[in-house]
Amino acid sequence: MQKILRGKMRKGFTMVELLAVIFIIMILGGVMLAIRPGNPQGLRSATRSAVAAFDRARFQAQNNFNPDRDAATTNKLYNIRSRLLVLNDSSNPDDHLRLLRVVVGGTRNQSDTSSSSYIWYALENDVLLPAGIYYVEPTDSFFPSTRRSRITNRDSSSKTMKLNFTPSVVGQADGTGDKEWYFYEFNNDGTSNMYAASFMISEGDWDLSRKEVVFRNKDNIDGFAIVPNGTTILYSDPDELDKANQ
Numbered sequence: 001m002q003k004i005l006r007g008k009m010r011k012g013f014t015m016v017e018l019l020a021v022i023f024i025i026m027i028l029g030g031v032m033l034a035i036r037p038g039n040p041q042g043l044r045s046a047t048r049s050a051v052a053a054f055d056r057a058r059f060q061a062q063n064n065f066n067p068d069r070d071a072a073t074t075n076k077l078y079n080i081r082s083r084l085l086v087l088n089d090s091s092n093p094d095d096h097l098r099l100l101r102v103v104v105g106g107t108r109n110q111s112d113t114s115s116s117s118y119i120w121y122a123l124e125n126d127v128l129l130p131a132g133i134y135y136v137e138p139t140d141s142f143f144p145s146t147r148r149s150r151i152t153n154r155d156s157s158s159k160t161m162k163l164n165f166t167p168s169v170v171g172q173a174d175g176t177g178d179k180e181w182y183f184y185e186f187n188n189d190g191t192s193n194m195y196a197a198s199f200m201i202s203e204g205d206w207d208l209s210r211k212e213v214v215f216r217n218k219d220n221i222d223g224f225a226i227v228p229n230g231t232t233i234l235y236s237d238p239d240e241l242d243k244a245n246q
Helices: 002-010 015-035 040-062 238-244
Strands: 078-087 099-107 119-122 133-135 160-163 179-186 197-207 212-215 221-226 232-234
Touching (some): 040 179, 040 197
Antiparallel strands (some): 078 099, 099 119, 197 212
């Protein structure tokens, strides 16, 4: 009888073996989640990186940081503002709609607040969204209007500016550069200089023949809103996004 019982016991799994199998399944499941199309965790991680860039832009404006490299009083900048830029350059597929840059600007004349008078400096390290994740342009035709990025600057109808790809040591004026950038702007008190704005990203692939991003899924999207006080509010799902942007 004891021999029979021992034989039956040997046919089962020990607790250690069961735990090992469960551990292997969990690892394989995590790998599949990370590489499968429509990975929401990857999008959310990229969104957090973008939020951090927006927070830095707001911080620079809020602290009235003077970016002028020349300490001479005659070159001091006034009416400090900051902008979060998104590169719009299809000739550069590695960075197109993926490269984010924070710039700080001001005017030479304290009484001049015209946007055309601003000189801009890039002071922060650029942020590059993960491979396969792109900014959704306000004019993108793949997504409905409620799932596109939204930019509405208060003192300008423009959504883009032109600055050089390589930052200038002496600063740059909008329109003098060789690259186009979408921009979001913050006032010198840290508030948003936008009526309503949102930043949307989604997974896509670069189409070499068409020289454009081809997005994979209209429902596979993530992003956040920039509210008047300058802070950001993450969207939790596409339905919430649709309601907020109607």
